Amino acid sequence: MQALGSPEFWIQQLINALGLGSQYALMAVGLAMVFGVMRLINFAHGTVMMASAYIGLLLLQQGVPFPFVALGAIAGAAALGVLMERIAYRPVRGAPDVVLLLNSFAVAVLLENVAILLFSPRSRPFPMPEVLTRVFHPGGNLFLPSIHLWALGGALLALGGLGLFVTRTRLGLAMRAAAENPTAAQLLGIEIGKVTVLAFAIGSAMAGLAVLFWTAHVGTINPGMGFEPVLKAFVACVIGGFGTIPGAVLGGYLLGALEIALQGLLPSGVVGYRDALVYGILILILLVRPGGVLGYLEAERV
């Protein structure tokens, strides 16, 4: 542990914040994309992460080399996202938003119970390769867990790619257009169904990537593991501004920084209340900027 307030301390905090923020950003972006095209806060997003982790574990147990385990978990998440849209959301399109929300809870509960039936409710170790769990000591008392580097690198690549996709490609532009004004988008020939599936596939793939880093941190997986990530992703979206991709990314990194800062600065007797403080600060942010930092909420439009 570095001395509080020393340069080393701050560098360590920055490393931790970037590592954690990258995970939150990846989780939040999928939630934001789905909200964009469907006006749905998809609470089953976290369950997709859980399922994706189990897909990874199954592959690992079959002796599949880790890079393919990772790809399989990401692809599995994407497939599950698409399936979920087909089965649970598409049939009720046009129904009041609350129906979609209830369906997302139903999907979450259902998948969690399927996982309990298949794998039992207890936690299982998820052995990660050494390349993900190694900790570097770049000098002084600094710790540089390689997982932070992987998370940051993975997030930069995935989110950078997503940024190019939504600004440079026909389908990416169509997705943003449909999120902003579905009627106008349809009048230009854009099929809402198609971009919706795409948003689920990409958003879920991002969640599949994030869960690899999350699992490497925690070391174990269990059927209830999806709850905390989806809550964090939700908070990140609210902080950054709901429904926009830049808002979700910014919110993810802000939330990561906030948690790490509180963890590092709070006296040890109070650290246990970290999450309570995080949500308290969230309420303060919303009082000042109800639409989030980059918010486009109606109330903010003049």
Add this chain to the structure above:
Amino acid sequence: MDGPAVLELRNLEAAYGAIRALHGLSMTLGPGEVVALLGPNGAGKTTTLRVISGLLRPVRGQVLYRGQEITGRPPAAIARLGIIQCPEGRQIFKNLTVRENLILGSYRLRDPVRERRNLERALSLFPMLKERLNYPAGLLSGGQQQMLAIARALMADPEVLLLDEPSLGLAPRVVEEVFEALAQLKAQGLTMLIVEQNAEKALELADRAYVLEAGRLVLADAADRLRENPDLIRIYLGR
């Protein structure tokens, strides 16, 4: 009128829930023709465009495009045929840049060459968009947004352009500019169906006009004759 109608409506009846909006509307739009659809608020003008674009399924009746029935097809499929609506209230994508809005106009074409050509053409029709290509479209003024909305529709190389209230909420000078641009499009042979409150401007532009009242057709005639028609003057211009 030479050749088959580009667009034909046969006995359209439409409703929002229990409220009837159209009671058996029939009309045609020939190739290269500009037709105005006039009438007071609530006459069913916007409803007619919504039915043509597939946003509202009619209770009864047919929409034919070049002789082929397209009634009830989804809006995106109708847009892909080249029936492009420039909707009321402009409906541009405010968080997207002007350029992104325009590029999306060409979504149905899947053709970068035509997209580039159309972009040049749209920018020469509305030069002020050129300096603002990388602005978020929401920062444009109302008049500029209307021009962007028309330019975006033109990016689709429309076979038929449906315009809903292009002059709504615009300053008189801007209305002139918009109609000036529409006159240029007419001269290039674009087929247009234009819904307008500003009957005077619409009749200057149009070849023919239909007048709707409470969901029924009450008048149909050549635009220049309608301008002299006392009934029409009573309905619109008699203020």
